[in-house]
Amino acid sequence: MTKPLTITMIGAGLRGMIYSKATLKRPGEMKMVAVADPDEVRRTRFQQKFDIPDEKSFTNWDELFAQPRQSDAVFICTRDQDHFEPTMKALAAGYHVLLEKPISPSWEECVAMVEQAEKYDRILTICHVLRYAPFFQKIKELLDGGRIGRLMTIQHNENIGYWHQAHSYVRGYFGRSDVASPIILAKSCHDMDILSWFAGGDCLSVASYGHLSHFRPENAPPGAPKRCIEGCPVSDTCVYYAPDTYLIENGGWKAEAASNDQSYEALYKAMVEGPFGRCVYHCDNDVVDHQVVSMEFENEITAVFTLSAFTEKCNRTLKLMGTEGEIRATMETNEIEIRRFGSGELEQIKLVDPEGHVGHGGGDNRLVFDFAKSIRSQGTHSSSTSARASLQSHLMAFAAEQSRVEKRMVRLEDYHSKELQHQ
Numbered sequence: 001m002t003k004p005l006t007i008t009m010i011g012a013g014l015r016g017m018i019y020s021k022a023t024l025k026r027p028g029e030m031k032m033v034a035v036a037d038p039d040e041v042r043r044t045r046f047q048q049k050f051d052i053p054d055e056k057s058f059t060n061w062d063e064l065f066a067q068p069r070q071s072d073a074v075f076i077c078t079r080d081q082d083h084f085e086p087t088m089k090a091l092a093a094g095y096h097v098l099l100e101k102p103i104s105p106s107w108e109e110c111v112a113m114v115e116q117a118e119k120y121d122r123i124l125t126i127c128h129v130l131r132y133a134p135f136f137q138k139i140k141e142l143l144d145g146g147r148i149g150r151l152m153t154i155q156h157n158e159n160i161g162y163w164h165q166a167h168s169y170v171r172g173y174f175g176r177s178d179v180a181s182p183i184i185l186a187k188s189c190h191d192m193d194i195l196s197w198f199a200g201g202d203c204l205s206v207a208s209y210g211h212l213s214h215f216r217p218e219n220a221p222p223g224a225p226k227r228c229i230e231g232c233p234v235s236d237t238c239v240y241y242a243p244d245t246y247l248i249e250n251g252g253w254k255a256e257a258a259s260n261d262q263s264y265e266a267l268y269k270a271m272v273e274g275p276f277g278r279c280v281y282h283c284d285n286d287v288v289d290h291q292v293v294s295m296e297f298e299n300e301i302t303a304v305f306t307l308s309a310f311t312e313k314c315n316r317t318l319k320l321m322g323t324e325g326e327i328r329a330t331m332e333t334n335e336i337e338i339r340r341f342g343s344g345e346l347e348q349i350k351l352v353d354p355e356g357h358v359g360h361g362g363g364d365n366r367l368v369f370d371f372a373k374s375i376r377s378q379g380t381h382s383s384s385t386s387a388r389a390s391l392q393s394h395l396m397a398f399a400a401e402q403s404r405v406e407k408r409m410v411r412l413e414d415y416h417s418k419e420l421q422h423q
Helices: 014-024 040-050 061-065 084-092 107-119 134-144 162-171 189-199 252-258 264-273 358-376 387-406 412-422
Strands: 005-010 030-036 073-076 096-099 124-126 151-159 203-211 290-297 302-308 315-322 325-330 335-340 346-350
Touching (some): 005 014, 014 030, 014 040, 014 073, 014 358, 030 040, 030 061, 073 084, 073 358, 084 096, 084 107, 096 358, 107 124, 107 387, 124 358, 134 189, 134 325, 134 335, 134 358, 151 189, 189 203, 189 290, 189 302, 189 387, 203 387, 203 412, 252 264, 387 412
Parallel strands (some): 005 030, 005 073, 096 124
Antiparallel strands (some): 151 315, 203 290, 290 302, 325 335, 335 346
């Protein structure tokens, strides 16, 4: 029997645990064997979950890379600005790498990391999990099969959800572009990747507009304190009242982000001292809460992408228009509608995933399985994505943010020219 692929985790936070748990579903194929994380609680929790001995537990990636190679591959799930160094060192040390998105907040670092993987002939897979969700794979199958003729236009909406925006992009780490990334990169490089995949060609130019309009101090209710727990006068009616999110029983991943310790006392302390206890109108956030991007692709395909915090649900909706018909799709319900012009008929597809709709529509686990298969096949398996493909989506996001800030259309050839100069 073939030995399982061995994997080391660098960054054992929420996303790291999600990808690592996928290995437990296929223990004969994959095995977590080491961990590196400066947080003792997370590191110990990871050791216990995956039965990792103390000698395979490291407080940082420098400790890890100072040792002989511990495994076949690494999962790197550190903060955005801490992706570059461990990835470059891991590739040079002979590891294959599964890297949480975005690749890096710097386009130059993105290019360098892709080049590093190619230099050492290692697999570098970015966690663009939507490509692995059956929902998006079915739409791609319909497009490639010519079900609506030649694709002409895509409308893609990312409905972030008011509560998700408040947690992740106002109170949370991703609320500031200087310590994380602009939201079009941090959140929506997924969607840039899907648009590029559906279009089947390079993006040529983008124009983008967006603002931080609502989550600002001037929109705070009269008398609202800096922290919700400090006697907020609208605590009974405000949908963003922090204790209603983090001090409830079974607060889930949002409460876990607020505190490693899930006791009421620890979570209460987080409301008093931590970032998640702040009023959403009195935070240090600067990323937009709504943005639109218009894109031109090869083959005269056009696309419009809209992200908005101001939605009830956190889901994605699409409309794809071709010369012979159109597709409408809603990710939350896994429903796809196809209308062929002149037929008068509506074809409805309702996908049923035995693994359920969790984990980006089932994409999280499938991404990990595909990464392992790519390594084990020694080049014979054709993966759904590549580091080069992911780089395209990131350059689209960088161009979109440049366009938004400078209020002008940006051509992608400008970035490709810079890429050649960088080389």
